[in-house]
Amino acid sequence: MKFSLSWLREHLETTATLEEICATLNTIGLEVEGVEDRGAILAPFRTARIIEATQHPNADRLRVCQVDAGEGFERVQVVCGAPNARTGLHVIFAPPGTFIPASGITIKAGKLRGEESGGMLCSLRELGLGEESDGIAELPDDTVPGQSYALFADLDDPVIDIAITPNRGDALAVRGIARDLAAAGLGELKPWLTATVESRFDTPIDWRVTFPEACPWVLGRSLRGVKNGPSPEWLRRRLESIGLRPVSALVDITNFFTFDLGRPLHVFDADKLLGSELTICRGAGETFTALDGSEHVMTPDDCVIADSRGVQSLAGIMGGAESGVSETTTNVFVECALFDPVAIALAGRRHNLHSDARQRFERGVDQALPPAALEAATRMILDLCGGEAGSVVSAGVEPAWQRQAHLEFARLETLGGLSEAPDHAVHLLERLGFAVRERDARHVVVDVPSWRNDIATPMLLDQRPDLPPARAQAAAQGAIEIDPEVDLVEEILRLRGLDSVPAISLPLRSAVPLPALSGRQTRIAGLRRQLAARGFLETVGFSFVAMDQAAAFGETPADLHLLNPIAADLDQMRPTPLVNLLAAVRANAARGYPDLGLFEVGPGFDADGQKLIAAGIRSGHSPRLPG
Structure with missing residues (x-):
């Protein structure tokens, strides 16, 4: 979602700087992916006027222009090849040292066909602002020389690009982003009202x-x-x-x-x-x-x-x-x-x-x-x-979108890990558009605004089919009750800033850490080490091979035949990794490496399903191992 700073300020009354706005967006969960500040790129360019334009003495297609570009460049000579360069024209001037966005070059003072040139007169395309043109940009006749062109053309307006999570459809609107920033304390959301347009005729459709x-x-x-x-x-x-x-x-x-x-x-x-x-x-x-x-x-x-x-x-x-x-x-x-x-x-x-x-x-x-x-x-x-x-x-008819959500104030600490004063928590929700329906010292009930489709919406749990009906119903009911409250906790936490939530370690299940690997994983790792210690190199092969190769090691059931193989000779699930190992030995021997040992611990397939198989093969002469 992209928006310009000036567009944001149409909805948000704020004096915050660009840096403060971007920092706040990141804090409240609207991650800033980038900022394009064309004003900074175009800062060196300035408005100018051609005082005099004469034919270049050594080139038919060049003109020598005397240019007034304001303080420091009251009369500078520029050689220009644009056909529309003429006396009195107001133009865009790039002094030496200016980087030209479209061409990627940096302007240098020098000579063109024997005449001094102290800058460049630019087209909008060269500034990255327009299409291909036959000449330099022409500015209005009342343009004052020496102004920043970015300011003159209202291009000093940074564009912010933020990432939107799938649940935040309201943040795909400049007004929605302004509302979040206002709720986070970065200004005030401007009122938005529209007057009814009087109809002059009956719509015929x-x-x-x-x-x-x-x-x-x-x-x-x-x-x-x-x-x-x-x-x-x-x-x-x-x-x-x-x-x-x-x-x-x-x-x-x-x-x-x-x-x-x-x-x-x-x-x-x-x-x-x-x-x-x-x-x-x-x-x-x-x-x-x-x-x-x-x-x-x-x-x-x-x-x-x-x-x-x-x-x-x-x-x-x-x-x-x-x-x-x-x-x-x-x-x-x-x-x-x-x-x-x-x-x-x-x-x-x-x-x-x-x-x-x-x-x-x-x-x-x-x-x-x-x-x-x-x-x-x-x-x-x-x-x-x-x-x-x-x-x-x-x-x-308008859908019945109206719904409520409740919040136990104690949940902010027990669920969110952050202590928050009830008055401030309610204030943050109200700034987001939630309307308080009832409140006491322990909890608050709010009406959810129409633009927050992600708050207190009906849930559909994907439960295990073998879950007992009573337990499934209790779990579904519990989710319905807790989900709206969790949504409100999340809103308050993000407006406070997730960085403000203190880090708390998860509780230990036991004083002695549980094993990281299961017994089966330990045996497989030990087997790999033993094979490697005996001079074998481990390989990893495809689980599918050619059918004629698989047939040499056993049956090739039709249900293990691939209907859409990635290659014509990889159309059958392998019965054992030995199929791949033999092919690897053959390929190495053909290239002058007959002496080797290879192994793989991988799947093999038969009519009963998939099995994990350790397979090894030696070829040629093996080195003598001690012991």
């Missing part, structure tokens, strides 16, 4: 759900008269900072909310949909072309969104190319739904499709957010693309 197990709740609304085009600069930069390629305003808005709130959305071109109804149903063998161009055959286990013509989206994973928006799109339908995490994970694996939406749905998204997220997305579409919004249509 309705929902029908025939696969409620995979999609319990779906909302949508039409917008007409929109104008799709490039996103504004702030949105483009925000997406580019985390490695996403801006596509168009409509697509970029959905990507923005996927990362900002952890709320995947999809926008259909309404004029490309056939009929007045979208159905969420099972697949039925249709061929579906995804937005990435890949084709997939839908199965009855897949949840799809279909119009009267056919499948238009592999629900929760990727939309279809047939109904995707383009620069000519004027009417859209926005979908916002809840999908079953297991169904999404299995479908994504089945079709080998990976997307940011799948990553969030299969970990669990905020189950109460869809109405507010749809309003926020509608408002942004209207602000950036114009048009007017229709009414909200929906199918299904």
